[in-house]
Amino acid sequence: MFLKNGLLSIFFSTQCAGCKRYIKDFKYLYLCEECFEKISAPQAPFCQRCHKPLNNAVTQECHECGERKNHFSYSRSAGIYSDSLREALHMFKFEAKKGFIRVLGEYMIKNIDPVVFTGVDFIIPVPVSRATLGEREYNQTELLADYLGKKYKLSVKKSVVKIKETARQSTLERQQRLTNLRGAFKVDSKALTLVAGKVVVVVDDIYTTGSTINEMAKILKKAGALEVRAVTLARAV
Ligand SMILES: [Zn+2]
Ligand SMILES: [Zn+2]
Structure with a gap:
């Protein structure tokens, strides 16, 4: 060796x-x-909804989750968005280091409670727009979703499409992030009957404000999904 x-x-x-x-x-x-x-996993106590580490165990939910209408039941992340994880994710996302999935996907499996995947019908990756996909070789979120799907023997369905170009969340201020994604996603017309009555897990690379996950969950619930859970590789804190 x-x-x-x-x-x-x-x-x-x-x-x-x-x-x-x-x-x-x-x-x-x-x-x-x-x-x-x-790279470290979010430690308890954390918000039961969004996995944000909390200063004390008295409250069940963080301030942000308490303030807004949440459409997802809960979200879990594998690691805190530290320097190493940020650089790794950047490389995976923008430098076409596809093989990195082996390390990052495995890290998600190791650090996310498998209970998130029990009683689940299928997995849905957060989509990127056609233009974004054209710039890159792949959608890194789909690779993560596929990796998890293989492990938990769940199918991955690209049931949601991105219909609006949006500014990259990471380039925006908090307030803009909250509105940037409004109307950006749509349940694919072919998937409408598929989603109704189902328990699904949405996969994304990073949870920052939760706007993406919440927007995805909102349209999926509107299409009749019974429950929307989420997992992400990284949790910004
Ligand atoms: Zn929260
Ligand atoms: Zn190093």
């Missing part, structure tokens, strides 16, 4: 997405072991 990795590092001298040092061991592909281990 040492020799194999040693040779690999000569042919593909890859820098760690996190610390930019050269990687000698490809256990975590584009992250060195140290940076990978810096």
Whole structure:
């Protein structure tokens, strides 16, 4: 193994997405072991709805969840959006490092309670617009959804389409993020009968304000979904 990795590092001298040092061991592909281990799962106490870590265990829900109308039952994330996870996700998303799914998908499986996937009919990835997909080789969220689907033997259905170009959530202020996605998604007309009466899990790469998840859940509930849960790779805090 040492020799194999040693040779690999000569042919593909890859820098760690996190610390930019050269990687000698490809256990975590584009992250060195140290940076990978810096990623941590959200710790209790956390908001029962959105998985946001809370300062005390007295309240069940965070301020944001208490303030708005939530259409999803709950969302769980694998890791806190730390420096290493941000760099890793960026690489996975924008630098076409498709193989990273092996590390990131596995991290989701390891850190998200499998109970989220019990009693579920199918998984739905958050879609990207056609234009965005044209710029990239793939929709990273679909890869995550496929990975989870394989593990939990659930089918992945692209039941929701993105019908409006929106500014990237990460470029906006909080207030703009809340309204940016309004009317951006639509349940695909072919999927309408599919969704009715079903329990579904929506998959996204990151939970920031919850606007994306909530908007997805809103239209799915409107189409008759019984329950919408969500999972994301990262949780911004
Ligand atoms: Zn590193
Ligand atoms: Zn919350």
